[in-house]
Amino acid sequence: MSDITSERLLAFVNSEISTSPERVELESDLLLSGAVDSLGVIRITQWIEDELSIEVSPLDVTLENFQTVALMLAYIDSVSA
């Protein structure tokens, strides 16, 4: 996973998705903290599909894969591999 992807994703989550006043980092818990709700996660999946040309299966959209930006990047890696 390139650093560029990681930076773009973080920038997107911070600017358009997160509702938390604190900056989201790679390991910040997004869902349980309430910074991102399910609508936000799905907007993230849409972003991944549009920007990275990866198809995200609805069944993959789970806490395990989307709880933190780091987990998302791991998921992106596993799917693009």
Add this chain to the structure above:
Amino acid sequence: MTVHEQPVALRPAQALSRTQELIWLGERLVPDAPIANMATVSRFDGAIDPARFVAAVDQAVRAHEALRTVFLDVAGSAHVKVVPSPPTTTEVVEIAAAEVDGWIESRISKPLDVANCSYDSVLIDSGGAWIWLMNVHHLVIDATSSAIVFQAVAAAYRGQTTIEPSSFAGHLGLLQQRQSNPRWRKASEHWAAVERRSRAPQLYSSAEAPDADASRVQIRLSDDEQDRLDELLEGELRSLSAGLGLAAILAAATAVYRSRLTGELTTVFGVPIHNRDRQSLTVVGPLIELFPMELRLAPDDTFRAVHKRALRALFDVMGNAQPETSPAQSFDVVLNVSTAQFGMFGDIKTRTEWIPSGAVDPNHGLRVQSYDWDGQGELQIALDINHSVASSDQIALAGMHFGSVLRALMDDLDSGIGEFSILADGEAEQLDRYNETIDVDARETTVVEQVRTRLNLRRDEIVVDDGSVALTGGEFLKRVDGVAATLVEARIGREDIVGICLPGSLDAVIAIHAVLRAGAAFTPIDPSYPRERQRHIREDAGLALVIDRLPDVGASETELVFPDLGDVAYVIYTSGSTGLAKGVPITHRGLADYLHFAGDSYLTADASPTVALFSSLSFDLTITSLFLPMLVGGMLRVHESGGVPALGEIVAERQVDFLKATPSHLELLLRLDRDDDGLDIRTLIVGGEAFTTDLGRRLAKRYPIAQIFNEYGPTEAVVGCMVYRFADEFDRGPAVPIGRPAPGVRLFVLDEFQQLAPVGVAGELYIARSSMASGYLNRPELTAERFVQLPGIAEGLLYRTGDKVILNHGEERLTMVYLGRVDEQIKAQGVRLEPGEVEAAINSHPAIAQSAVRLWSAEQASTPTARCPSCGLPNNVPGAQFDGDGVCQTCRHYESVKEQASSYFRTVDDLRRELDDARTRSTGEYDVLHLLSGGKDSTYALYRLVDLGARVRTMTLDNGFISDGALDNVRRAVADLGIDHEFVTTDAMNEIFRDSLERFSNVCNGCYKTIYTLSVNIAHELGIPLITTGLSRGQLFETRLTPGQFSAERFDPDAIDRAVLEARKVYHRTEDAVSKLLDVSLFETDEVFDQIRFLDFYRYFDVELSEMLRFLDDYAPWIRPADTGRSTNCLINAAGISVHRMEQGFHNYAVPYSWDVKLGHKTRAEALEELDDPVDDEAVEAILDEIGYVPRPAAELTAWFVQAPGTAPVDIDDLRQHVATLVPAHALPGAFVAVDEIALSPNGKVATGRLPAPTKLNRLSGQTIPASTPVEETIAAIWAEVLGLEAIGIDNDFFELGGNSLRALEMIVWVSNSYELAIPEVVAFQKRTIRALAIVVERLVLESIVALDDGGTAAELSRVDD
């Protein structure tokens, strides 16, 4: 009133959000219903200080601007205003605990007055328990906002002095900036491309009209079920959040639920998206937006597959949802899984509930809701059901049915969506009780033996009479035995089938009884059937013999045996879907069962009815009359003439007291039986067609002593298997029910998945009767399809009827109602037929490769596929013709006659002379009555008339739908000029609109006629001799002139004027709503037409559009409507356009606009854009409801065919003759349309929507007699030209072929010129066929020759108008 003017757009002072607009419009539809009330009730688990609480609410209201926003209704549009301080304060009331719920319910049942205050806050002290009711209008709030307000009040109550403020208007402003964001643009485009869906069918039978009333039903899950749901949400069906997981489950369950009730496999949900991000997290306002989500099912889906698809669909919606991008559409199903949480009120535990107001947006038939507002972790599931999709007493059942689906899903995700029963507790038992009938006695003897036993007791009584021959029981048996013996001698016996090819005569009755007596079965062959069909029956049934006349009988000693109950008694042929009629064999047991039931149901034991035999023997309805009188003490009166003549005999003789007939025949009977006393009919059995309550009532009134029965039964299930006794005092539905099963019959209403449908839900009828047919002759595949085994429903065979029925609660018991056919089978002229049979007949013609037969309705044709490149005339206008370049014939004509046409127009000097003449003829204060609509044309004309010195009075018809802008223009103009003006109106307007829609499928004709009628009355009263109109030149071409007139060599404007005058007389004397409701006495004599003349201003005055607008800008207080390019200042117009499209298949402005383009008053692009304007269906529906009109798309049996390659062009008449020999008359298509190919839909069915519309020519009757004399030929050629048709028969009516008064005038001018005659225009209205017109022409030609011989100069005209 002209159609060429612009509407006035009323713009709100401040734009509403999309959600607000929908709410605003929804509320306009049902202004008295509280559909936008969002009420929450918070019950505090602790004491509240009322003063502190009231102040806290006020503080929250100050912080959140939305709560201080009010909405003023300015002519239907919302003007938004923010008030500085709380517009109301919290009321504190004391209410006894027992009364709280009722009090709240009543408090929120009225709509909030958003013009003054958008919320209602009440603190209730209920014996020390504190309750807060907060009812807020949806225009300013959504669920999340409610929670924000709740927390704001809690914070203020705790003493927090600064509450974070929010402004919804500010939020909308921020969103504006978002519009350059590519994701927002992408979302916008995504939703713009989503198709608009129409309203789905209702779920349950319902007597209630669509309105806002709704009820909520909670889906109650047992503890085990709740555990199972939690288990799924945390395990197999786990998603990001419990809410999302539940949303997917509910979406799947809802789609399955709907498909089981309606058969619809596609559900489009409205899904609310909260649309909040960091900037808008704490904004109070209606941020929520509904986005469409489509979920499709396949019949063999498992729940797991549906769930997966639902999750994908939810993700698609959520991924594409961006604020203010939702498409403006209405939804009949809404799926709302609310995530809003209220939580605690500071440190006071609180339980907050959302209270339904008893009303929902009437568009939302079904709302599936889930919420967990107090954050207790328990998700509640509820359905809000509009009473238009389920009546109030079906709502609880609906909850149980939905629960059945949810349980089936939870039980086994891998089970099929059609594999479970949806029935609620007790419903299966209820359906069983419906099928409980008295036991049928085992029939021990055949009808042959029963008839013999009975007639032996009546050897000397007359038992059959055909009007000339009457036979006693003994004589009848003797004749029957004689013929039977002859048959047996000819080796006819058991297992043989004998054709009876005779009309319904005494001989036929004897022959039928004789065939049975000989042990054989009979097959009726109607001698009027086409020969091919007769041949098919003979071959298919393998007839041993066909009796077409009764054999001579000698003395015989041949011994006769009786048939067995299991032997076939008759084989009747019915229409078949595979192209050929199919034989249905019925055994003696079936025949005996049915007749036993019929005798018990229709007659008393000692009855001696006189029964008419007059219907076709090949119709199984006739079986009843053929046998029943012989089984009781009755007499069969045979009417060999059959049909209408037979009904005439029945009426004349007044003998018959037992009649079985179709509704069509009974309609005729009512018309024939006109004596003061009706026939003494005691028993009337109606069968064969849908029986309406209306007919039932008229029959009951005419035949008061008659018992009227509605008997239902397909041939396959033996004549009749269910019956209903009509009861005038109870039956109020449109159709007379078909009732309850005959003894031994069980009836099942099944859904698409062959599962039992609940009571009140439509499905297909399946019949179980032990003695019914077990299949078709020689048709194993068809037999397997229609005679099915469904062990889950019943043992043994079930006959699948293809009839759509519903079980309803009748007076006391369940009663079945017939709704129509489920498959493509068509009823043409009341008789059921299969398109396949007709198609097979067409395809058997050697020159035909392929064909499709459908009922064609104008609705299908409303989209044009090509338009004239010059004027934009669309090709779906009937009669429009285009040349090789696609240019329309009218344009071609017009080009060549442009110059000549100008001679119709006059000069300003001519106008001055007309005005001077009016001055001298005036007997009052005014010269002119000007019809002022408020549009640019009539306003400009008014200014010019005043400039020319005319003493003008103006009149405007206020039809109730004129836009305010147009009315303002009228008021300003007349004030500016200081002239006398009158708004006229009439109470009859709605009835006139209705009548106009009925006659012309538009509203304008009725409106124009009202204007003309009222204006002539006013002019007459005030002594005004001249009425001026502002019809544009385009309209003049459309209504006064046709290009053909110019093609004739001697164009004569005076002839046109004379014709227009004649047409006016006919017009005003036509009987319609206007003539009935308004005073038209003036028009009785010709005098008024001379006294009061009409003048079209723009015939005298030519002005460029730009010049006209400049003049109005500079000199008149006329305000150009803001929304340019739209066509009308009359709001009812949309309804007219919509109805015209639906009923006539094309836009009623297509022709006038093409003239506007030709004359340069509009560009082609402008005209097309206007014609393609979408019509607001809901607004149209509301208008049509208001005036009480139901559109009726016309339907006609139509055949489309593709010619076989390499064959000579098909002669349509030849094809028609060919088909007529193969199919019964009712199945002969009315129109035959040649096409290059028959388009198919993706799943291989004929794409009905893509079949081209039949034209008038395609509909010409088969008896087209071509012109034969030279005069007829000349006239036929002229008609063909004028009407745009070919090959017109000499007996076709000009007006039925699509002619109108203008075309008639054109035609007469042409004919006149051809023979150098001056034929009065009125002849066209009197001699409406080529044959009749030719006779007049020949006589005139003859007379003109005689006149010349006599030295005269011309024919005398006035003598031809007889």
